[in-house]
Amino acid sequence: QKEVEQNSGPLSVPEGAIASLNCTYSDRGSQSFFWYRQYSGKSPELIMSIYSNGDKEDGRFTAQLNKASQYVSLLIRDSQPSDSATYLCADGGYSTLTFGKGTMLLVSP
Amino acid sequence: SQTIHQWPATLVQPVGSPLSLECTVEGTSNPNLYWYRQAAGRGLQLLFYSVGIGQISSEVPQNLSASRPQDRQFILSSKKLLLSDSGFYLCAWGTSGGYEQYFGPGTRLTVT
Numbered sequence: 001q002k003e004v005e006q007n008s009g010p011l012s013v014p015e016g017a018i019a020s021l022n023c024t025y026s027d028r029g030s031q032s033f034f035w036y037r038q039y040s041g042k043s044p045e046l047i048m049s050i051y052s053n054g055d056k057e058d059g060r061f062t063a064q065l066n067k068a069s070q071y072v073s074l075l076i077r078d079s080q081p082s083d084s085a086t087y088l089c090a091d092g093g094y095s096t097l098t099f100g101k102g103t104m105l106l107v108s109p
Numbered sequence: 110s111q112t113i114h115q116w117p118a119t120l121v122q123p124v125g126s127p128l129s130l131e132c133t134v135e136g137t138s139n140p141n142l143y144w145y146r147q148a149a150g151r152g153l154q155l156l157f158y159s160v161g162i163g164q165i166s167s168e169v170p171q172n173l174s175a176s177r178p179q180d181r182q183f184i185l186s187s188k189k190l191l192l193s194d195s196g197f198y199l200c201a202w203g204t205s206g207g208y209e210q211y212f213g214p215g216t217r218l219t220v221t
Contacts (some may be wrong), residue, residue: 032208034208034209034210036212042214042215043199043212043213043214043215044153044199044212045212046209046210046211049208049209088152088153092208092209093208095141095158095160095203096143096155096158096168097155097208097210099152099153100152101151101152102152
């Protein structure tokens with residue numbers, strides 16, 4: 001049974017700072033990872049996918065994957081109050097995803 | 110572009126009543142379809158997934174069932190709801206052979 005672990009938070013950062021969200025996964029053979037953003041009362045929205053070791057950047061978001069350490073992270077630069085949400089990390093398998101329980105991010109003005 | 114619809118948006122049902130939630134996807138063919146439940150303060154729990162018409166895989170045994178009568182339609186049902194069935198029900202789709210999943214707006218179910 002795959003597991004994805006995330007710190008539940010909340011992670012509090014001031015506006016303009018870099019927010020760093022992390023997760024670890026149990027399956028050493030996993031190849032694909034995803035970050036979803038979920039605003040309170042809304043459904044999750046896919047914001048980043050990463051399939052290979054290293055960094056992947058998209059605007060203010062950078063996903064990092066370290067397969068040797070079984071570690072995935074999401075960096076949000078120039079954090080805005082609108083980034084306040086719960087961020088879910090997911091491990092992709094054959095036809096299914098295994099989700100962590102999410103980290104709540106609070107960005108204060 | 111692809112669009113996923115779920116209805117109803119909210120639902121309040123008494124214990125022991127039946128349930129039917131519907132999800133449809135537009136703009137893609139032969140998608141993988143998924144039903145998840147998110148209980149208050151808990152993570153996403155995969156309930157069912159389908160890789161084709163009539164093909165349903167159940168992840169968690171409970172009093173729920175799923176059907177896929179058409180390529181882009183996925184239905185979640187129950188004959189008798191329990192209090193523990195309350196939660197946020199999410200339908201998602203993914204491309205066949207792909208890994209990414211995209212969620213619908215969800216149905217918030219309260220069983221009283």
